[in-house]
Amino acid sequence: MSGSNTETPGDDISLREEALQPTTIGSYTVAIARALDASGVDSKRIFLAMGIPLDVSTDPMTRLPAATMTRLYRACVDVTNNPYFGLTVARHIHLTHLHALGYSLAASGTLMDFCRRLERYFRLVSQVAKVSLTQTDEHVLMRFDHLLELSSETEDAFFGFLIRTMRLIYKQEFKPVRVELRRPMPHEGATPYETLFRAPVLFGQASSLLVFDRADLMQALSGSCPELAQVNDNIIISYLARLDKSDVITGVTQKIIEFLPDGDCTRDKVASALFMSPTTLQLKLSQRGTSFQQLLDDTRKELACSYLSQASRPVTEITFLLGFSDTSNFTRAFKRWTGLSPTDFRQQG
Known part of the structure; x- marks a missing residue:
């Protein structure tokens, strides 16, 4: 060759x-x-x-x-x-191979946090599939919709890595309720899959799917470190902005995080930082089914929940970091987002 x-x-x-x-x-x-x-x-x-x-x-x-x-x-x-x-x-994929996402996953507060991070940031690892989470009263479904035809080994390796990692940071007895794979079953049989996953495995399905017991995913993890997770989440977003230069949502989100602590995070300022007019920015966002205000609210809510899980951060500091003029404004916004006050949310966690 x-x-x-x-x-x-x-x-x-x-x-x-x-x-x-x-x-x-x-x-x-x-x-x-x-x-x-x-x-x-x-x-x-x-x-x-x-x-x-x-x-x-x-x-x-x-x-x-x-x-x-x-x-x-x-x-x-x-x-x-x-x-x-x-x-x-x-067996040979390590969390560090996923760079900042690996450290963020390891520092997650629960396996639900772990799954949500994968849903938000999977593009850093791979652009070949889209991850989405849905919940029922008893189960959480993590679906991987393939964006192109993948090798069977890619699917096997990542699902195997996920389950092994979840056992590492939660407990060795952990197992999914069900595993669905797009790949056909090997001629040699399904035994190695059933041995690894300790759950029923279905082959030849429309998409890749992991089904979990919701109660398992809500348990606190011993390695939880919200501060470390937050730092790495921000690193991930900065890398995604470089990776997805044409993705306006990633670019806007990165600039919102950068400008919030200054208390001057406006659509005009973000548009200028992205070298476009406010009108062009709004048009690009509307084409993606969102708006600047929606992204601002979503980013503030996500950051607020993360900061409130960090016990060392006082509410007054969080108010400043999110660009609110005073704690009463922050409290009203947080109640609108979650139905709880920041204090109640922190106590509930």
Whole structure:
């Protein structure tokens, strides 16, 4: 593969098309390399054959196209002769491979917080699927809608990693109620999946789905650190703004967080910071089904709940950080958002 320097126009076009595809965080390949080595295969040889760098940076801006990941996984399954290679990779993915999102997940107050962070910030890890949460009285459903065709191993590795991580930060006995996978069941059977998930596993489904017991997800986690989670959430948003340069919602949210403590977070100021007129900004937001005021409220509410979970922060400081002129204004807004006063919300937590 590397012995020839001749390239056809078709090769150039396919490479350009691949570069425009949704991407995945590059550090994910560290886990794949470790899984290959653990399987007795020289990962360096495989990575060189695939044209993938051996020393992938942990910078979340180092990305690999989805098609590259699919080709890599196909090669890994071939050389290991292991149809469950994705489940093997799951054992080697570490929270630190997810950069700031990994630290934020580890510091979550509950598994529900953990799931909500994945819903909000999954794009930092990968742009190949969209995560959405829905709740019933008894269950929480985490759905992954695929935005393009993925390799089966990608689905296996991430779901395996999620469940193993949840057990690590909550309790080893934790298990989902049900797992649904888009991938077909391997010819060799479902036993490795049932062993890992300790739950019924359905294959060939319309989307990837994890169903959890709601009561499990509401339990406080021993490693909870709201301050650390908040710091890393802000880092994630800054990276997403760089990653999604064309995404006006991410850009506006980042500027709102930046300007709130100054008490001067207006639509005009945010528009100017994003090098567009207020009218253009409002038009772009309306095309996405939202408005500046809606984003301002949503961001303030999310930050307020996070700050109030940090016991060391007084309400007066939170009022200032959110850009309110006095605590009575903040209290009225918070009651409108949650139905509770800041003090009641803090006591309830």
